[in-house]
Amino acid sequence: MRFTLRSLITLVILAALLAAAYYFFITRGISYIWHWESIPEMLFYYGPKSAEDPSVHLRMGILMIGFVMTLKISVVATFFAIIIGTVVGIARLSTEPITRWISSAYVELIRNTPLLVQIYIIYFFAGSMLRVSAFAAGTAALAIFAGAYVGEIVRAGIQSIDRGQMEAARSLGMSYAQAMRHIILPQAFKRIIPPLAGQFISLIKDSSLVSVIALADLMFQGQQAVARTYYAFEIYFTVAALYLVLTFTFSMATQFIERRLRISD
Amino acid sequence: MIKAEHVYKTFYTPDHRKVEALVDFSIEIHKGEVVVVIGPSGSGKSTFLRCINRLEAIDKGKLIIDGVDITDRRVNMNKVREEVGMVFQHFNLFPHKTVLDNVTLAQIVVRKRDKAEAVEVARALLEKVGILEKENNYPSQLSGGQQQRVAIARALAMHPKIMLFDEATSALDPEMIGEVLDVMKNLAREGMTMVVVTHEMGFAREVSDRVVFMEDGRIIEEGTAEHFFTSPTSDRTKLFLSQIL
Numbered sequence A: 001m002r003f004t005l006r007s008l009i010t011l012v013i014l015a016a017l018l019a020a021a022y023y024f025f026i027t028r029g030i031s032y033i034w035h036w037e038s039i040p041e042m043l044f045y046y047g048p049k050s051a052e053d054p055s056v057h058l059r060m061g062i063l064m065i066g067f068v069m070t071l072k073i074s075v076v077a078t079f080f081a082i083i084i085g086t087v088v089g090i091a092r093l094s095t096e097p098i099t100r101w102i103s104s105a106y107v108e109l110i111r112n113t114p115l116l117v118q119i120y121i122i123y124f125f126a127g128s129m130l131r132v133s134a135f136a137a138g139t140a141a142l143a144i145f146a147g148a149y150v151g152e153i154v155r156a157g158i159q160s161i162d163r164g165q166m167e168a169a170r171s172l173g174m175s176y177a178q179a180m181r182h183i184i185l186p187q188a189f190k191r192i193i194p195p196l197a198g199q200f201i202s203l204i205k206d207s208s209l210v211s212v213i214a215l216a217d218l219m220f221q222g223q224q225a226v227a228r229t230y231y232a233f234e235i236y237f238t239v240a241a242l243y244l245v246l247t248f249t250f251s252m253a254t255q256f257i258e259r260r261l262r263i264s265d
Numbered sequence B: 001m002i003k004a005e006h007v008y009k010t011f012y013t014p015d016h017r018k019v020e021a022l023v024d025f026s027i028e029i030h031k032g033e034v035v036v037v038i039g040p041s042g043s044g045k046s047t048f049l050r051c052i053n054r055l056e057a058i059d060k061g062k063l064i065i066d067g068v069d070i071t072d073r074r075v076n077m078n079k080v081r082e083e084v085g086m087v088f089q090h091f092n093l094f095p096h097k098t099v100l101d102n103v104t105l106a107q108i109v110v111r112k113r114d115k116a117e118a119v120e121v122a123r124a125l126l127e128k129v130g131i132l133e134k135e136n137n138y139p140s141q142l143s144g145g146q147q148q149r150v151a152i153a154r155a156l157a158m159h160p161k162i163m164l165f166d167e168a169t170s171a172l173d174p175e176m177i178g179e180v181l182d183v184m185k186n187l188a189r190e191g192m193t194m195v196v197v198t199h200e201m202g203f204a205r206e207v208s209d210r211v212v213f214m215e216d217g218r219i220i221e222e223g224t225a226e227h228f229f230t231s232p233t234s235d236r237t238k239l240f241l242s243q244i245l
């Protein structure tokens, strides 16, 4: 509840700052002619799609198409990042030295190289060798990147669960895997929701980097729109606002889930 | 039922000190016997219990549980553990599961009972430990004594042949110790094979067949509870008893 209120206040302050900056622009007479009126049609418009598809419908504009793509990339990458992170988190705590070594090499490698470079490598490697789409390559790069961080969070989460939980589960005859699945991971995940949420908010923002491989996400579509109209300020403000919608909704949702799960403690 | 022959267990602390938790430790415990283990802190009582269900692996010696040599690498330890229930000082209930789910979970995933059967077994045991009305509560909503009784029911639900109790009442407020000891006494009278680490000498006197006094990983003295009350032989036993009685 406290955090919700705080983020709301932050949002209001942010909006006020933007408004102030905007006002400053106009009153100081910087000769920029605003074209906010062209933004709505970049979100939705009513009309034909193209010469080939002249039927008149309510359609998504250039930015909304990018918004949906960013949402798609983020959801798919988050899903795989959780899977990768869980495997890596468990592997980091393995009694097998090789498993431990490989998983920590992965984490170190990913965390100590720039995401942008990783995106290029995966795109050119996977794209040319395996002939996968830009969507698959971009999403994979994000999932692999976030997976390393999620792995560290999961590891810390598992370690934070009292040793007695594993012992109790094992003493009842459960295997290590059964104990992990039924006892340790459910408790660990509940505990790591806040850092995980932070990680996935980063993922949403980092997803803007996949625009470099011509994946038509929100950032890419924004750039296209600017190239076409030169309304850089209006468009990038709108793009920022759309990212904010995604991240803010996500952060609200996780807080809701966290509150719901807190019942049993 | 439990046979330990010349068992050694050594721990190495993070600062590389060597701690000999069990030294040439031998004991035989028969079916239906109730053995109380006493001894000062660090004497190896918990280690002995934890070796019985191999939460710790022993370094040397032989440990035979219900006819199975658990030092044999080919033995499926999960199978052995199904037959050995353990009750911990700090209960170790699963906090994210209700009381009922705590008691049914292992039955379902380990014993492969179907849900309805597991619930039936669980209800009967919760009734037996006198806590059926809390079946839908979470552990954090129960008192310590209630939690420990649930933990006992959880272990019993696997229908184990042996029950291990590691200071099951030491973390409890005094007024709750009785309710847990009562459950343990009933179990003892029903013929369960039990190894009980406790300093409750009243319990030892009432239901135990044998008391074992340990120090520095060795058995110093053993005998009936009466023997320990009236005529302990070792000076160390006398000193220890004078501290706890």
Ligand SMILES: Nc1ncnc2c1ncn2[C@@H]1O[C@H](COP(=O)(O)OP(=O)(O)OP(=O)(O)O)[C@@H](O)[C@H]1O
Pocket: B011, B012, B013, B019, B020, B021, B039, B040, B041, B042, B043, B044, B045, B046, B047, B048
């Ligand atoms: N995992 C471990 N790593 C290092 N040393 C350990 C470990 N477990 C136990 N020990 C040491 O082994 C010795 C025996 O421990 P144990 O827990 O069996 O004693 P205890 O008789 O149960 O004592 P208490 O009454 O305090 O529970 C102690 O000196 C303890 O510090």
Ligand SMILES: [Mg+2]
Pocket: B045, B046, B047, B166, B167
């Ligand atoms: Mg102990």
